[in-house]
Amino acid sequence: MLKDSCPGSREIRTPYPEDIKCFWCDTVSEIWSDEVETICKGCGRTISREMEPTCIDWCPAAKECVGIEKYERLMKGRDKCGGGVDGT
Numbered sequence: 001m002l003k004d005s006c007p008g009s010r011e012i013r014t015p016y017p018e019d020i021k022c023f024w025c026d027t028v029s030e031i032w033s034d035e036v037e038t039i040c041k042g043c044g045r046t047i048s049r050e051m052e053p054t055c056i057d058w059c060p061a062a063k064e065c066v067g068i069e070k071y072e073r074l075m076k077g078r079d080k081c082g083g084g085v086d087g088t
């Protein structure tokens with residue numbers, strides 16, 4: 001493992017809960033800092049949000065830093081927002 005990660009990836013490696021308000025029913029649900037979307041506990045719909053730009057966008061060691069699984073999940077969430085996913 002890397003001896004000490006950069007501060008930017010800390011919230012992804014050590015997620016913390018945040019409040020997110022449902023677009024449809026205004027119920028406040030919890031979303032973790034490493035999650036792009038969560039299920040509303042009020043209406044059961046998926047609530048997604050825009051992720052803040054982080055070092056994983058540009059850091060060449062990002063995959064090793066946060067782990068390949070999280071890296072790909074975060075990147076997949078972003079592609080959804082931008083559109084133009086080509087399945088590869």
Ligand SMILES: [Zn+2]
Pocket residue numbers: 022023024025026027040041042043044045
């Ligand atoms: Zn809802």
